[in-house]
Amino acid sequence: xxxxxxxxxxxxxxxxxxxxxxxxxxxxxxxxxxxxxxxxxxxxxxxxxxxxxxxxxxxxxxxxxxxxxxxxxxxxxxxxxxxxxxxxxxxxxxxxxxxxxxxxxxxxxxxxxxxxxxxxxxxxxxxxxxxxxxxxxxxxxxxxxxxxxxxxxxxxxxxxxxxxxxxxxxxxxxxxxxxxxxxxxxxxxxxxxxxxxxxxxxxxxxxxxxxxxxxxxxxxxxxxxxxxxxxxxxxxxxxxxxxxxxxxxxxxxxxxxxxxxxxxxxxxxxxxxxxxxxxxxxxxxxxxxxxxxxxxxxxxxxxxxxxxxxxxxxxxxxxxxxxxxxxxxxxxxxxxxxxxxxxxxxxxxxxxxxxxxxxxxxxxxxxxxxxxxxxxxxxxxxxxxxxxxxxxxxxxxxxxxxxxxxxxxxxxxxxxxxxxxxxxxxxxxxxxxxxxxxxxxxxxxxxxxxxxxxxxxxxxxxxxxxxxxxxxxxxxxxxxxxxxxxxxxxxxxxxxxxxxxxxxxxxxxxxxxxxxxxxxxx
Ligand code: SIN
Numbered sequence: 001x002x003x004x005x006x007x008x009x010x011x012x013x014x015x016x017x018x019x020x021x022x023x024x025x026x027x028x029x030x031x032x033x034x035x036x037x038x039x040x041x042x043x044x045x046x047x048x049x050x051x052x053x054x055x056x057x058x059x060x061x062x063x064x065x066x067x068x069x070x071x072x073x074x075x076x077x078x079x080x081x082x083x084x085x086x087x088x089x090x091x092x093x094x095x096x097x098x099x100x101x102x103x104x105x106x107x108x109x110x111x112x113x114x115x116x117x118x119x120x121x122x123x124x125x126x127x128x129x130x131x132x133x134x135x136x137x138x139x140x141x142x143x144x145x146x147x148x149x150x151x152x153x154x155x156x157x158x159x160x161x162x163x164x165x166x167x168x169x170x171x172x173x174x175x176x177x178x179x180x181x182x183x184x185x186x187x188x189x190x191x192x193x194x195x196x197x198x199x200x201x202x203x204x205x206x207x208x209x210x211x212x213x214x215x216x217x218x219x220x221x222x223x224x225x226x227x228x229x230x231x232x233x234x235x236x237x238x239x240x241x242x243x244x245x246x247x248x249x250x251x252x253x254x255x256x257x258x259x260x261x262x263x264x265x266x267x268x269x270x271x272x273x274x275x276x277x278x279x280x281x282x283x284x285x286x287x288x289x290x291x292x293x294x295x296x297x298x299x300x301x302x303x304x305x306x307x308x309x310x311x312x313x314x315x316x317x318x319x320x321x322x323x324x325x326x327x328x329x330x331x332x333x334x335x336x337x338x339x340x341x342x343x344x345x346x347x348x349x350x351x352x353x354x355x356x357x358x359x360x361x362x363x364x365x366x367x368x369x370x371x372x373x374x375x376x377x378x379x380x381x382x383x384x385x386x387x388x389x390x391x392x393x394x395x396x397x398x399x400x401x402x403x404x405x406x407x408x409x410x411x412x413x414x415x416x417x418x419x420x421x422x423x424x425x426x427x428x429x430x431x432x433x434x435x436x437x438x439x440x441x442x443x444x445x446x447x448x449x450x451x452x453x454x455x456x457x458x459x460x461x462x463x464x465x466x467x468x469x470x471x472x473x474x475x476x477x478x479x480x481x482x483x484x485x486x487x488x489x490x491x492x493x494x495x496x497x498x499x500x501x502x503x504x505x506x507x508x509x510x511x512x513x514x515x516x517x518x519x520x521x522x
Pocket of ligand 1: 048049050051244245246247248340375376377378379
């Protein structure tokens, strides 16, 4: 350790529901440093609309929630993990209430929502802003904790591995560009998803695949990254990109219509609008391609009255009203958009990765819950359950950090960043090529082309990384490219179609591939 090092028992990278819930579940004598690239609340959690799935009503059963999760997961879920998460739901939801989270309908008459793939109404929600309610309340509680310290505007650059153990991370202060050494007995990756890799996404700007990229560079196993979930309904608007139109709207009867105003979902699946997301997104993609249109429509106005719509979906109502769309009378223009990464840093049922001292929770991890396609509203649940599980893991396995001697960051590049325009160009190219070649429908040719192009961009980014002073946007770009390459490589390895991975050249499932795709740096 040198004098400038910043030490704690646990370093948490990311401040969404996963990282924050860990901080709340951890023993109060464990010193925790939490790092966020922007303001702590800027996370995917914050933008989640639908809610949190869990068995809380007498008509529902664990068996049914487990079965729905397994069916959506296309044969790749880890059954024990599914059971672990589903059975823990009532307690974790109880904890959220203890921390002040309010669900619509209250304790006596909870209003349970329904989303694609669920056979029961089992989604607790706070209107259509459940994520914001959860993030706000968790953050408020975490800020009260004396053992938890927040570092905002700090971007993790790389993990520090000593003798095969993860002992910290180099982290840049975005305001001063100084790279600091954070040391800890354990590091928890809770960085969220990677939707920004795609041109259209529901994810916030911070979702650049940082956790997966860093863990990969450190030598951790990464699994199932080919399974990128496209949310069927994001708003199509030239004035606003990536605004989610919650699946709960279809749960309340909203219909998907094509350009000619025709309902079409029954041609694709008997569950129609409430089929699992992979099926609905592919159906929309196919209708759009058939008609050569830029978007389709979601219609709640002809199924529900204005009072219900305004009360149940106030965030969407107000947002769209501001854009000139009155959802109580107008159809909503929608397109699918990248929404969730079902794969991630491979972890066991205690949240441990393949590297000692490195733990991962939330969207950047792969616990085995989601398999080849996540069931709607299971992600906030997984974040809460694994936040709790990992608090236990840390209790049992935490190592001291006192004697470490880690070299300070080596500033290889001396020149100030002058490459912003190249970064912007590369960023645009990556997002376009991933959308066009690695989207909802894939083919061998498109994927090979994607790999070729991403390798060219990778070389360029690497040149900037090693020859210039680094900053937040260069670090994000590097992670974006790394993660994009992992997605392409994983997709090329899966020579079948399953769940969210659909390859025209192998349109069917194959028993040979009923297994996880594991990628590891050599
Ligand atoms: C939604 O509200 O449709 C998103 C919920 C989820 O992704 O689980």
